[in-house]
Amino acid sequence: MDVNTLLYKKLYLIRRCEQRIIDDYGDDAMKTPMHMSMGAEAISAGVCLALGDNAQVFGTYRSHALYLAKTGNSDDFFAEIYGRGSALLQGKGGSMHLCAPSKGVMGTSAIVASIIPVAVGAEFANKYANSNKKTAVFFGDGAIDEGVFWESLNVACLMKLPILFVCEDNGFAVHTPSASRCGYDKITNIVSQFNCVVLSSDSTDAEVIYKLTLEAIKLSNEKQLPCFLHLKYYRYLEHVGVNEDFDAGYRKREDFESWQKRDPILLQRKKITAPELIEKEIDIQVEESIKKSKQSPFPSDDILLKEVV
């Protein structure tokens, strides 16, 4: 299958799953705080396709797109956010803690930046074992405000660990814009002072991000250094929840509209000869996943105390 088709399948699956969350969230059956990926899909799809199946990824509480791009598994996705016993995590994690280690989704954290050093340690383990497994860690621009980001970047550069730091920059930490948080102008200028590769893009074209990531992997492997991949996007929905929030006053609808003109799904759709066939297949898959999740029983009481230590 060609790259553009593979990318479109990932993009459409993510968008479709999230659209179905929006449709049904009001039923109050998905009792988990939703941090929606809508608007960011090109990053997860492009980076994950470039990384390949063997790679390991770590993410945040906003990881619907990352999880679906890496696993393609909408059954487990819905089972977990419906809190059902059929899910891998059996309802222990929910929307904020999706993971699938067998598919390389090694974990997601809802404490901003706290997963970053974990990914650095995973990359260390890979290098220790002389494995060529690649590790990427995804985080928002808010994570850069945290000390542990800088500690982790420093350690990765010092130890020459070829990890990908993927910064998904939407310009806000919850509702506070970068300009109110940063004592510097451009993060890429600052990170460039470290011994690592720095690449950036504000594209919403998954193919562009895919190619940029291939370049990042190549450079980082050649130099045996980390790569900081700075990618801009626009968060379509509120920080947490499934609604718009342009009436809240902290950002303008016009900004959204200008980004929406280059929506990642629409951009990629134009490159595909018969998108309807892909869409139909994925629509069926997603409806089936939702149906199976709702039919699955809740986890049994004994699950509560399992796998604590």
Add this chain to the structure above:
Amino acid sequence: MRELTYREAINEALFSEMERDPSVFTYGIDVADHKNIFGSTKGILDKFGPKRCFSTPLSEDAMTGFGLGAALCGLRPIHTHMRVDFLLLAMNQLANMVSSYRYATNGTLKVPMVIRAIIGRGWGQAFQHSKSMHSCFAHIPGLKVAMPSTPNDAKHTLIAAIRDDSPVIIFEHRWLYDICGPINDHQSSLGKAKVLRCGKDISVIATSWMNVEAIKAAEILQKRGIEVEVVDPITLTPLDEQTLIDSVNKTGHCIVADNDWVHCGFGAELAAVISEKSFDNLKSPVKRIGFAFSPCPCARPLEDRFYPNAVNIIRAIEEKLAIDETDLSGEDFYTYENKFKGPF
């Protein structure tokens, strides 16, 4: 029987485990320098090289997450902190990440990591080089917590911790490093308390250094025919309640001597367990002994007031058993000046 100091026992455990299992590595601030964490990591760098023994930037928070990531991916990290106070910088990783990662993956991933943290005391350590705070860590589900007080238990606790698939924090009291004791080759598992000294009149359950004080108290009272039983829980989580309960059921009196503040401390947990499960056998309420409820001061006279010792334990026992005060004028108590003079 062969004897080692506490420091040598830790060193021996590190050597044997790193030799046995190539996935074990040790790291932390100054782990690989010339002082070797008070001698406990001596020779490890020479034997196993910088890949498996290295010093790190002053980044306790990130380096704890780093250990977690390495553990998830098949390694067995041992992260060492020269003071518990420094470990507090990693509290986010411990409370939010390390402790819950196995649960968060529903057991798909395991977290076989060990954290060693040293409790400082004396020669003016003051309020940021002297904390113990073990109860704060034992409070969190998903962490195992141990604080062995003898060289043999230090060795075997560390070995068991390295082989365990859960995160284990081991608290090592700096003063214990010079204590010498017999070493046996019996493997011990985490979660087994030990009766360090048998007695029928009163139970003293002590943690870490307080076991040394409790045994001193027992030796002095032995001369009056009072038999004090000293029990070391060794691990706080999992806690071997039965050994503690058996002791109190036998003696009917219990003093908890904890190497920490009393208020909301591990001593409160022990007192609650004993009260709940040995109530009918208790002849008096459980008594708690611990640090004064202040930050730790620097000046020696204030420090002496801050820390409880064998004398406090003796006085508490006398009160419980309603006997006259023992004349302690001829007794020789531990004083660190006889062991070392700074900087640590």
